[in-house]
Amino acid sequence: MTQVSPPLVLLAAGGTGGHLFPAEALAGVLSARGIEVDLVTDSRAARYAGHFPARRLHVLPAETVRGRSPVALARTALTLGLGFVKGFRLMRALKPAVVVGFGGYPTVPPILAAHYAGFPTLIHEANAVMGRANKLLAPRVTAIASGYPDICASIPALAAKAQHTGNPVRPAVIAAADIPFAPLAADGPINLLVTGGSQGARVMSEVVPAGVERIDPSLRPRLRLVQQARPEDLEAVRATYARLGVAAEVAPFFADLPARIAGAHLVISRSGAMTVAELAVIGRPSILVPLPGALDQDQLANATALATGGGAVVMPQSHFTPASFAALITRLAGETGRLETMASMARAMGRADAAERLAALVVATGRIHV
Structure with missing residues (x-):
């Protein structure tokens, strides 16, 4: 009898605890439902992700926009481009059910790579206003989760695929x-x-x-x-x-x-x-x-x-x-x-069930049967 592998959800998060903590909370809920979780991040955040509840850790090149000079912008574009190419290969190899990004430029290469490789994508915006990386990704993703209501209300195309889940918090919270x-x-x-x-x-x-x-x-x-x-x-x-x-x-x-x-x-x-x-x-x-x-x-x-x-x-x-x-x-x-x-x-104003609400959206977006 052929053994069916459990579905895989790829979480893309990096930069700060503000991105890693909600990803960690989501990973715990998904794992409890029998869904495998991998984390893709940049080299900076990889140093702090040792206890992240993931099957594997994947590191992709990423760079934040640090200046407006042509040299700085070219360096950022080159690094993100390299991350995209490596991310595209990673998506083809892993074949995730869905890729979930948590904001910040380290999520740009894996989310874009998943989109162009034909896999469902979802971004979570934790802030009351959408950050620059998520603004770039929002028109291209399958679904948008938000920590605050109505952050996409002014753009009907985005509002149609947005859902207010709240911000997932750690078990200690x-x-x-x-x-x-x-x-x-x-x-x-x-x-x-x-x-x-x-x-x-x-x-x-x-x-x-x-x-x-x-x-x-x-x-x-x-x-x-x-x-x-x-x-x-x-x-x-x-x-x-x-x-x-x-x-x-x-x-x-x-x-x-x-x-x-x-x-x-x-x-x-x-x-x-x-x-x-x-x-x-x-x-x-x-x-x-x-x-x-x-x-x-x-x-x-x-x-x-x-x-x-x-x-x-x-x-x-x-x-x-x-x-x-x-x-x-x-x-x-x-x-x-x-x-x-x-x-x-x-x-x-708190949403203690935000991780469960986000997990439900991830399952629906990836059409995962658990």
Whole structure:
């Protein structure tokens, strides 16, 4: 009797955790359904994909557009072209049921290669506005999944094949979502989590400790800080909190970040798509400081969406000063029930089942029978 091989889904993700995390969440759901998963990525992301739940890892050449000079553009085009040629051969060899891309230029060669080799394709856009790589791919793919509703509404041809699935989050985030928000007691501790992305943000180290110093001495002893900081900022941040007598745990990385989010009364953070998704699924209020200068203004759009739903306060970096931070913390601490209400509103926007919803779309797009 001939043994039938299980269907193969090829996930294309690279660049940052914001692309790899939702791909990892999807891989877990697909594997549980008996579907084999391979990961195709670039050499940079391959270094961080050692624990990715995939059968095999495939590396294709890829390059981000880093400048507008003819030399830079030619180098990018050449690298992406080489990635496309190798990707086309890979598709012919693997014959995947469907290829799923998660944004960023490392997904361009495999998605285009799959399209021209005749295989179904799907892209997932995590942000509230579509990124440049996904904009390039969107007209050519079979289906589009989005972390936010209506991101394709202005283009009927794209809207017709778009579906709002939400942003898949890691199992650790789903587990943290079971931890209820602890209401802020009138004179109790105020747990603040400060994070700036996988590498920490310099602005957080510059503004938050200086802002804490400006908070009234009667309120300051209630603060309990967990802060992510760049290695070069650790000593200065720790020294400031020690001088102020504020309880603080400062480190460059927290492996258990979802649990830290769940333990916080308030999170101060950038507003990458996966950060916002995790805040919503776990249900925690936040002060969001979007990364300035981004061409797509994706972090501003993400933060605005959560703030419009009542779950966050947006502070543009130009307004994120020690004085404004101290004033906002003081106000939130004095408004009994405000943080609990924000937590509920953030949670109402979360989609804990996003990985399952995306998996269902992948199965339908690839016409997979499981």
